[in-house]
Amino acid sequence: MERRSAESRQGRPHREAPRVVGLLLTMALTNALLYLCLDQFFSSPPRSTEAPRPCPHGFFKMGQMRNCSPWLSCQELRTQVRQLKRVGEGAVKRVFLSEWQERKVALSQLTSPEMKDDFLHGLQMLKSLQSKHTVTLLGYCEEDNTILTEYHPLGSLNNLEKTLNLSKYRTMNTWQQRLQLAMDYVGIIDYLHRSPLGTLVMCDSSDLPKTLSQYLLTSNLGIVANDLDALPLVDHSSGMLVKCGRRELRGEFVAPEQLWPSGEHMPFRDDLMPPYDEKVDIWKIPDVSSFLLGHTEGSDMVRFHLFDIHKACKSQIPAERPTAQDVLDTYQKVLKSLGDVVPSQTREML
Ligand SMILES: Nc1ncnc2c1ncn2[C@@H]1O[C@H](COP(=O)(O)OP(=O)(O)O)[C@@H](O)[C@H]1O
Numbered sequence: 001m002e003r004r005s006a007e008s009r010q011g012r013p014h015r016e017a018p019r020v021v022g023l024l025l026t027m028a029l030t031n032a033l034l035y036l037c038l039d040q041f042f043s044s045p046p047r048s049t050e051a052p053r054p055c056p057h058g059f060f061k062m063g064q065m066r067n068c069s070p071w072l073s074c075q076e077l078r079t080q081v082r083q084l085k086r087v088g089e090g091a092v093k094r095v096f097l098s099e100w101q102e103r104k105v106a107l108s109q110l111t112s113p114e115m116k117d118d119f120l121h122g123l124q125m126l127k128s129l130q131s132k133h134t135v136t137l138l139g140y141c142e143e144d145n146t147i148l149t150e151y152h153p154l155g156s157l158n159n160l161e162k163t164l165n166l167s168k169y170r171t172m173n174t175w176q177q178r179l180q181l182a183m184d185y186v187g188i189i190d191y192l193h194r195s196p197l198g199t200l201v202m203c204d205s206s207d208l209p210k211t212l213s214q215y216l217l218t219s220n221l222g223i224v225a226n227d228l229d230a231l232p233l234v235d236h237s238s239g240m241l242v243k244c245g246r247r248e249l250r251g252e253f254v255a256p257e258q259l260w261p262s263g264e265h266m267p268f269r270d271d272l273m274p275p276y277d278e279k280v281d282i283w284k285i286p287d288v289s290s291f292l293l294g295h296t297e298g299s300d301m302v303r304f305h306l307f308d309i310h311k312a313c314k315s316q317i318p319a320e321r322p323t324a325q326d327v328l329d330t331y332q333k334v335l336k337s338l339g340d341v342v343p344s345q346t347r348e349m350l
């Protein structure tokens with residue numbers, strides 16, 4: 001018995017080897033075929049480099065929608081959208097989680113008539129700047145002061161730490177993921193500075209929490225710009241510069257050229273306040289990126305490698321600051337050069 005079973009253990013594989021190999025090959029081939037077929041039917045995984053084909057102007061696609069749909073009209077917004085609960089509010093808009101065709105959507109309503117100009121400017125920008133960098137517009141009704149956009153359950157960038165502490169996202173709390181977020185953010189600034197409408201300045205950003213509230217965190221941990229209510233246009237060729245609002249700005253978060261230059265002895269006057277350009281956005285990048293990098297293992301190492309470019313962003317002379325594209329290039333290089341480093345090795349590199 002012993003011998004026979006030993007024989008069968010050792011001897012049979014020799015005879016059956018070609019059959020087993022054949023079987024394995026067939027299985028591998030079937031798996032490969034199945035994978036290729038399924039890939040045709042399902043959307044690409046999160047953070048795929050492959051960009052989904054955009055819809056033409058006036059149309060949208062979200063989630064698992066197969067085709068582009070036209071923006072919803074006033075009539076459709078009134079009859080097909082059901083408000084569920086309030087999820088956010090700023091100076092211009094009150095935002096409600098709502099339902100449209102069994103999908104979750106965000107309905108924004110104007111808070112007060114005095115803010116109508118900002119509301120309409122934001123809507124115009126949203127219409128013109130639809131891209132992977134901005135929240136998807138689903139419809140609008142100027143008559144009712146409503147805008148319908150894709151709903152992002154994680155809310156604004158202010159919720160980043162809270163989100164990365166959830167069990168579902170804890171494994172994504174890595175310096176690589178966080179640097180990727182910083183690249184998304186700088187990618188948006190770069191897009192606005194070289195937008196189809198020209199050089200736009202992200203003005204609604206007088207402090208860090210306010211700045212973060214204008215961007216949404218997507219479920220696959222990306223960033224989209226959401227609040228485009230204050231995006232004035234700079235035109236260097238005609239010397240057209242901008243001012244972010246009519247009130248005095250204070251603090252270190254805003255660029256030095258945004259501060260009242262005449263000191264305490266002279267009260268602020270908007271008509272005497274000099275205008276500035278898009279480099280005010282560059283000044284703010286190190287602070288926003290540092291928030292996004294957070295305090296996970298490896299974050300300080302990334303900060304160390306970004307030290308020089310961030311120092312350049314903080315130049316007192318706006319023209320000496322890099323462009324958003326320069327910053328993005330540097331972030332990409334840092335991600336590539338540190339890409340192979342495993343987190344445990346990262347501290348030794350400092
Ligand atoms: N599409 C959305 N999905 C989820 N939350 C949203 C969405 N749009 C807005 N919010 C929430 O509402 C807040 C206010 O929206 P925002 O457009 O910035 O209003 P305002 O123009 O008044 O500042 C955001 O900071 C965010 O928390």
Ligand SMILES: [Mg+2]
Pocket residue numbers: 090091204213214227
């Ligand atoms: Mg806002």
